[in-house]
Amino acid sequence: MSEREISYTEAAREALTAAMERDPTIFVLGEGIGERGGNFNTTLGLYERFGPRRLRDTPICERGFVGLCTGAAMTGTRPVVDFMFIDFILDSVGELTNQIAKIQYMSGGRLKMPVLLRGCVGIGGGAATHHSGSYYPLFLNVPGFRVVVPTTPYDAKGLMSTALRSDDPVLFLEHKSLLNVRGPVPEEEYQIPFGQAQVCRQGTTVTVVAIGPLVPKSLAACDTLAAEGISVEVIDPRTLAPLDLDTILTSVRKTGRLLVADESFGPCGVGAEIAAQVMAQGFDDLAAPVRRLNGVHTPTPYSPPLEAAVVPSMDQVAAAVRDLAAE
Amino acid sequence: MKETMTIPKDTLLSLYRTMVRIRRCEEQLARSYAAGTITGACHTYVGEEAVATGVCAHLRDDDAVFSTHRGHGHALAKGVPPRELVAELFGRATGCSGGRGGSMHLFSPEVGMMGTSGIVGPCILQATGAGYSFQLKETDQVGVAFFGDGAVSNGAFHEGLNMATIWDLPVLFVCENNMYATEVAFKDSARNTDVAGRAAGYGLHAEAVDGNDVVAVYEAASAAVARARQGGGPSLIECRTYRTRPHAEGMRDGGYRSQQEIDSWKARDPITAFSRRVVDDGAVTAADLQTIDDAIVAEITEAVAFATDSPWPDPATVADHIYGGVAS
Incomplete structure (x- = not known):
């Protein structure tokens, strides 16, 4: 049977949609991820399906809403932060490294930290220096994070699905040049384990x-x-x-x-x-x-x-x- | 001081018990620090007991408190047993954070103590996030942030209050305005030192109370917590208070404030004032309070013995709990 082909972005969105259907504690925060559907179409159509509480447009305050997601994750929900360009994550590095990455450890594993942090990385399209960073080596240096860099639509869907089941904070980094790449992707949900090259x-x-x-x-x-x-x-x-x-x-x-x-x-x-x-x-x-x-x-x-x-x-x-x- | 007679006797005694528990525990921790038993930071809450006590009296175990580096009082008022607090500062495996945290990282999610923090500001955002969870799950739980005047000029205050207000989140922000951020006076770090006034500018309910009057705090928190539980959105209470010990044990306490100022606040001690008032009112007897005093002395003595006898954490566990894994 020939498999249908969809884009990288569509594949990741399929995994997010399925997870949000399955798990009512998942919500997405970001700038323009509500009715607009995300600058990169990451949440296209989801606002109509899940409403404003689960697709929450934010003020431009990355530190603030990452800190909010920290408290939310500690109290039984599963936030997804859609940074649009990952460069914006740098305004929230204190909340990430001092709080999100450390709370499971400091609480002796009694608190979980299921926060998905996604954004577009990489150089291309004349985006210039505030919209072209990758930064993942910074986060590799800190104990507590999972860092995911999918390359194909198939991997984008499977790794997104795993990330939305993870009790750890996950950086899900999508390179600009890959977002519109098409490839075969199964319609059903599937997970790709972290740590499998x-x-x-x-x-x-x-x-x-x-x-x-x-x-x-x-x-x-x-x-x-x-x-x-x-x-x-x-x-x-x-x-x-x-x-x-x-x-x-x-x-x-x-x-x-x-x-x-x-x-x-x-x-x-x-x-x-x-x-x-x-x-x-x-x-x-x-x-x-x-x-x-x-x-x-x-x-x-x-x-x-x-x-x-x-x-x-x-x-x-x-x-x-x-x-x-x-x- | 506010009238006490409308508050039931059991509640008055409970408020007294919590304040005395915090005071005696803090005095013990200060002695243990001086003796070298506590090896790291130790920020006491002496003088500010009425704030945590008056607020937490309205909270359930499933309400979430997020606190600061000066968080011993919040932990105790939220229900962390003194023995678990003392053991944590002694670095023992039986401490509320298993010896991983110490004074600035107290975690006891079982009673809704979601952590103290060595960084000023994040607790404001995290309490806002707890409010987001509770609204999404449509429960009547409340997120509470305790923070000092030092956090008010931090961006977290602006961002957290704004988000809580625009989304009508069930959050209570409690500012313990003790006039100093470590040793920097609030009047030197803000032109507008009216914290409640600033908060009102974001569009939330805000009021200032005498933070050394447990009844005033109790009543303000009663209204704010009820409002949050009923979907009425966030509130801020500015509690004007004072810490009568140095910023941290072992630090000097001169140069930035006068002995006269310290003495004037000691004369307004929240426990002394409250006990005098409730006895004068005839709401409780001196014997009632003495019974509590005796029980707390025994409780703290037992807590120290428990901590002293507790095992050290196993170094083989040092890298446990960094990751939680993927749910099946």
Whole structure:
């Protein structure tokens, strides 16, 4: 049976809709997520279905409504914060790191913290520096968060469904360039467990761990590289916390070479962490140093040629793989 | 001081018991700090007992209280047993937060004590969120935030009061205006020091009361809690009060306020004033109060023994409860 294809955004919205039907304690807060249906159509049609208390347009006060969601989660409801652009989350970092991330621990597990924090990440479309950030390395550094970076419509739906069942705070980060990507998605609900990477393409020469939009870019480079005799294995971690290190180590055991490709910043970033963990647990399997490919460590510029210059391209992935294969 | 005769005798005795429990417990914690038994921060509530007592008298276990770094009194008034508070400050496994929290992180969700906080402001937002939950679930529960004058110029005050008001949430904001944020005078950090007046500007019910008069607090909270339970939206009560001990145990207490000022507030001690008034009114007898005094002394003595005899937390559990997991 051929599966229908829907967009990434539609897939995530299907999971949210089903969860809200099933669980009357789920509500969504954000700017323009009510009748408007969300700047990115994340809640399109839900206001008519669930009403204003469960689709609550907020004043522009990110710290305030994240703090509100903290208290709500402690008292038996399941808030979803729709930040629109994830850059806006930075106004609420104190509530996130000092409160949301710590309350389960400080209460000895007697309080749960089922807060879903979603927003659009990444560079593209001339959004410039206040609408282009990713920031997930900040949250990986703090104990208490789950960090989810879906790449495909199928994963967006399955991971959203899991996130809406999680008792932990989940950052659900949707890259701009992926929102309208279409793909096969089952109509029924399903969950993808956190901490299960996807091997997107098997290979034997180099392992590429790619995050978000770097997954399609890496896959697009594979055929050219294969023609050159370089067999690339592409892994999409899907969740960065928890991280499925076992799948990465298994791959490195086979290839001996690892590239981590990620649009977000390099210093203290995802690639640095994966490299350190692979060296600690798989050093003897490595035939070459672990390499990283990241976005340029700079605020995001507006002008098209400048913007293009900070984002890792498919060609840069291919070049990095060639270099690594030649070591 | 407000008339007491309209309040039943049992309630008067209960108010007295809670205030004395807080006072004696705090005095014990101060001694334990001086003796080195309490190794971390210890912010006492001495002088402010009437506020937590008068408000929490109207709350049920399923109402949610969110508090500050000066939260021992709120915890005790909400129903946390003294032994669990003392054990927490002693760092023992039997403390209300299992030794993970100490003075500034008291959690006892079983009695609706949803946490004290070492950060000024978040409690205002969290109580607003509890109100959001209760409205969504269509219960008659209430969220309550206790905070000081130091929180009033923080953005959380503005954002929380605004959201609670526009959505008519069942929340009670209790400002304990003790005139100092640590050692910075409120008059130096705000041009408008009328907290109730500021709150009224957001469109919610707001009033200022004598925070050293437990009856005044009790009556204001009675109306505010009833309003919230009946869907009448949020209220703010500004309780003008004073802490008579330093910001934290072990800190100096000079330079920012005069001994004369401290003495003038000690002369307005909420427990002394209340006990004199209820006995003079003939509402209760001195013997009634003495019975409570004796019981509280025994209770605090037992609490210290319990905490002292309690085990330390197991270091093997240090990373437990960071995550809750996914419900099946």
